[in-house]
Amino acid sequence: MKKDKNVKLPSLIALLAMTCAAGAAPFEISDGWFRSLPGKLPAAGYFNAQNSTAREIAIVGARSDACGMLMMHQSANKGGMSSMDMVNQVMVPPGGQVAFAPGGYHLMCSDPRMKIGARVPVLLDLSDGSAVAVAFTVRGATGK
Ligand SMILES: [Cu+2]
Numbered sequence: 169m170k171k172d173k174n175v176k177l178p179s180l181i182a183l184l185a186m187t188c189a190a191g192a193a194p195f196e197i198s199d200g201w202f203r204s205l206p207g208k209l210p211a212a213g214y215f216n217a218q219n220s221t222a223r224e225i226a227i228v229g230a231r232s233d234a235c236g237m238l239m240m241h242q243s244a245n246k247g248g249m250s251s252m253d254m255v256n257q258v259m260v261p262p263g264g265q266v267a268f269a270p271g272g273y274h275l276m277c278s279d280p281r282m283k284i285g286a287r288v289p290v291l292l293d294l295s296d297g298s299a300v301a302v303a304f305t306v307r308g309a310t311g312k
Contacts, residue, residue, distance in 0.1 A: 193300075194221045195260070197292060200304035202234075202277060203311055204284050211282065213238070213275030213290065213304060214268045219260040226257040229293035232304075236279030238290070243271050252276070257295065270311075282306045 200215035219225050230238040241252045258273055260266045268274050275290070282288050287303040294300065 195219055195225055195294065195300060197300055197302045200290060200302045201311075202275075202280070202282060202288065202304050202306050203309065204280065204282055204306050205309055208279065211235075211277040211280040211306075212241075212270070213277055214270065215275075215302065215304070216265055216267050217258075217260050217292075218265045219262060222262050224259055224261060224295075226259045226295035227292050228257045228295050230275050231291045231293070232277065232288060234280060234282045234288035234290075235277035237277075239276045239278075240273065241276045242273050284308045 196218045198216045198218065200213065202211040202213045204211050213230075217227060227240070230240060232238050240255045240258060242255050244251050244253060255273070258266055258268075266273065284306050286306045288306060290302050290304050292300045292302065
């Protein structure tokens, strides 16, 4: 799928409303939050993904109007050195879940435009061609 980072999200409010109205979704994102750091530092995003369908679904991209770019990263510890690698997709197995959490998978939001305490919209692109709209809570450096 071709990704256009400049795509605006005019229908995000409508998507969020639909998501809420639908109740328990077959592919559900919960506990989404960004860690906002001072200045121009990127903000890391975390959430849980639950796949209640009978087939594999991968998260293949992320977008947000609150970020310049929003990429998927994986933290790793190689010989005592911590590093981050870009990942193109994260598979969520049928009936399973994957956590984006400190020390592992995370979203990396460059040029963040967000205030602590606010909620910002994030759109996650899935391998089946659909997208999930989620509101992420913005927390401070300590995660509170
Ligand atoms: Cu990162």
